[in-house]
Amino acid sequence: MSEVAESFPVGHPLAGFEDQIDQLRECGRLFHSRGWSVGTSSNYSVVIPGDSVELIVTASGKDKGRLKRGDFVRLDQEGCPTQADQLKSSAETMLHVVLAAEPVSAGSILHTHSVWGTLLSDHFYDQGGFEIEGFEMLKGLEGTATHETEHWVPIFDNTQDIPSLAREVQAMIESQPEKISHGFLIRKHGLYTWGRDVFASRRHIEVYEFLFECVGRKLGL
Numbered sequence: 001m002s003e004v005a006e007s008f009p010v011g012h013p014l015a016g017f018e019d020q021i022d023q024l025r026e027c028g029r030l031f032h033s034r035g036w037s038v039g040t041s042s043n044y045s046v047v048i049p050g051d052s053v054e055l056i057v058t059a060s061g062k063d064k065g066r067l068k069r070g071d072f073v074r075l076d077q078e079g080c081p082t083q084a085d086q087l088k089s090s091a092e093t094m095l096h097v098v099l100a101a102e103p104v105s106a107g108s109i110l111h112t113h114s115v116w117g118t119l120l121s122d123h124f125y126d127q128g129g130f131e132i133e134g135f136e137m138l139k140g141l142e143g144t145a146t147h148e149t150e151h152w153v154p155i156f157d158n159t160q161d162i163p164s165l166a167r168e169v170q171a172m173i174e175s176q177p178e179k180i181s182h183g184f185l186i187r188k189h190g191l192y193t194w195g196r197d198v199f200a201s202r203r204h205i206e207v208y209e210f211l212f213e214c215v216g217r218k219l220g221l
């Protein structure tokens, strides 16, 4: 980052969260350069823990490769702005809200639109998802100690009704948590993953995107 970004003034909804915001901006630069967040696709969040969880989420429609500190919105646990006069938050805000809430209680949620994720999400949609097994890189997913692992990636149908999709995701989290342990794909759309903080969720994006390319190339897609 060449520019010296200014801190927010006292009383601004994003004041005090400059470091977390800069971590998300760094994700944007990296993911854009890798082709995973091009054309304003993707959205990113970091969760502010507390009695009442809050989120800082990317504003909608921003170029994720060139995010500024001001391109973020602070939301309450329902996904509503904590203060008026903020930008419009991501169109996919409610997916972040569901993943920030219990029982997932993510510390950061990241969403990418890679070519391999998009192709696999269509290829395996009729089976509801697909298994990844045997790759050493699986150990990059939190809590995975061996490559001798079968990791299920669920796929949800795409829709413009994000609150409805968020309810579907929540239902799977409640009924089949083992099937949605680290992330999911949306058909012909992209990947959602999360972690305890931005570094963990960023690692999960990198691991999934690596594995998706392996699976896709092996299939000859």
Ligand SMILES: CSCCC(=O)C(=O)COP(=O)(O)O
Pocket (backbone or CB within 6 Å): 039, 040, 041, 042, 043, 058, 059, 060, 061, 062, 089, 090, 091, 092, 111
């Ligand atoms: C060309 S990207 C289409 C919208 C989308 O899927 C996305 O991830 C970005 O939406 P946002 O409102 O978060 O900018």
Ligand SMILES: [Zn+2]
Pocket (backbone or CB within 6 Å): 041, 042, 043, 092, 111, 113, 189, 190
């Ligand atoms: Zn998207």
